[in-house]
Structure formats: C-alpha cells, structure tokens
Amino acid sequence: MKSVQTANTETAADKKEVVLLxxxxxxxxxxxxxxxxxxGASMVLICVLITVNVIIRKFVSPIFGINEMVGWLSAIxxxxxxxxTQIHRGHVDMDIVVDKFPPLVRRTIYSATHLISMVFFAFVSYQLVVYANNMMKExxxxxxxxxxxxxxIYLLAIGFFGLTLALFVDSIKFIIKGDHK
Known part of the structure; x- marks a missing residue:
C-alpha cells in the first residue's frame, strides 16, 4: 500500500513540474x-530610413542623425x-562533436552550457539595467x-532577459525530458 502511495505522489509531483514547465x-x-x-518592425524601419536617405541624398542633404537612428534600431x-532565435534553434550548435559522446556526457555538456549561458545572459541583462540607470542619472x-x-539600453536589457528566460526553459526541459531539441 505504501509503495502505491509513493508512486501516486511522485506522479502528482511530475504533473506539477510538467504544468509549470x-x-x-x-x-x-x-x-x-x-x-x-x-x-522585425525595427529592421523594416532601418531599411526604409536607409532607402529614403539614399534617395533624398541625390536632391538635398541626407537625413540628419541617421547613423544614430540606425544604430539604435540595429541594437533593438x-x-x-x-x-x-534560441527558441527556434537558429543559433550555431556543436552537435557534430557532442552527439558522438555517450548520453550521460552529452547531458552533462548540454546542462553545463545552458547553465553557463543562462547565468551569463542574466548578468548581461542586469548590467544593461545598471548602465541605463547611470545614463539616466547623468x-x-x-x-x-x-x-x-x-x-x-533598457529595451536591450529586455531582449537579453527574453534570451535568459528561453535558456531557463530549455534547461528545465532538458532536465525533465532529457533532450535539448
């Protein structure tokens, strides 16, 4: 009777983890x-600004401050x-090498790289907020x-937070399901 209750409890905990995930x-x-x-909208705006700038440059002076505007839009x-890109696996991955390892080694490598990446990009996001706060104060x-x-800069921090969240979800998914794709 006790083993059945333990199995039911583990199943309930597993269901909660899956729902949370x-x-x-x-x-x-x-x-x-x-x-x-x-x-995407920012990229379209970059294209429009540059195209308009090229066209009007033939007749009048170029758009004042276009380099700054394109720089900000590029950052966004x-x-x-x-x-x-992280969610849709659009980044470069070293599967050729890692897939040749045994499952336990692969799991360790993917867990470590996801954890390191998640911590790094969380730190980047935090530092961007600190930097933006300093720019605002000054x-x-x-x-x-x-x-x-x-x-x-705050917007850029939001973008890195989105990446951190995607890496966090991938890490949890990998731990629970055991796959990284």
Missing part, C-alpha cells in the same frame, strides 16, 4: 515572439531577436541628435 514555456514563447515582431533588432544625450538614449 508548460506555463513557463508559454510565457517565454509569447514574450520572445512579441520581441521578434518588434525586431539584434537584442529582441536573440530569444526567439542625463547623457546622444552626440548628434541630443536624444536621451537610456530607454534603448
């Missing part, structure tokens, strides 16, 4: 998809797309357009 995965997918849509594009403005740009 599903909720975290849904949050990660929604957040990173929304960020990817903004990244890259920062907001990385979490989505009242720093961009050189050409004299625009406050700490909001762009």
């Amino acid at each position: 599903a909720v975290l995965e849904k949050i990660s997918i929604r957040l990173n998809t929304a960020l990817a849509v903004v990244a 594009t890259a920062g907001f797309a990385i979490g989505y 009242g720093t403005l961009s050189e050409t357009l004299a625009v406050i740009y700490y909001p762009f």
Whole structure:
C-alpha cells in the first residue's frame, strides 16, 4: 500500500513540474515572439530610413542623425531577436562533436552550457539595467541628435532577459525530458 502511495505522489509531483514547465514555456514563447515582431518592425524601419536617405541624398542633404537612428534600431533588432532565435534553434550548435559522446556526457555538456549561458545572459541583462540607470542619472544625450538614449539600453536589457528566460526553459526541459531539441 505504501509503495502505491509513493508512486501516486511522485506522479502528482511530475504533473506539477510538467504544468509549470508548460506555463513557463508559454510565457517565454509569447514574450520572445512579441520581441521578434518588434525586431522585425525595427529592421523594416532601418531599411526604409536607409532607402529614403539614399534617395533624398541625390536632391538635398541626407537625413540628419541617421547613423544614430540606425544604430539604435540595429541594437533593438539584434537584442529582441536573440530569444526567439534560441527558441527556434537558429543559433550555431556543436552537435557534430557532442552527439558522438555517450548520453550521460552529452547531458552533462548540454546542462553545463545552458547553465553557463543562462547565468551569463542574466548578468548581461542586469548590467544593461545598471548602465541605463547611470545614463539616466547623468542625463547623457546622444552626440548628434541630443536624444536621451537610456530607454534603448533598457529595451536591450529586455531582449537579453527574453534570451535568459528561453535558456531557463530549455534547461528545465532538458532536465525533465532529457533532450535539448
């Protein structure tokens, strides 16, 4: 009787883990998809700005401060797309080497790399917030357009947070299910 109760308790705990994982995965997918849509819109805006600048440059002077605008939009594009890229496995992976190892070694390698990556990008996100706070306190403005740009740094921190969340979900999924794909 006692072994049946233990089995039922473990099953209930496993179900809670799976439900929690599903909720975290849904949050990660929604957040990173929304960020990817903004990244796409930012990329389109970059293309429009550069195209308009090339065309009007033939007739009048170029758009003032376009380098700064394209730089900010590029940061948003890259920062907001990385979490989505992680979810969809669009990054470079060293499967050729790692897949030749036994399952326990593979599991250890993937667990370690996910953990190290997650900690690193959480730290990056945190440091970007600290940097943005300093820029806000100092009242720093961009050189050409004299625009406050700490909001762009906060946005970049959000993008790295999305990546951290995606890595966290991948880590948990890997621990529970034992696969990384």
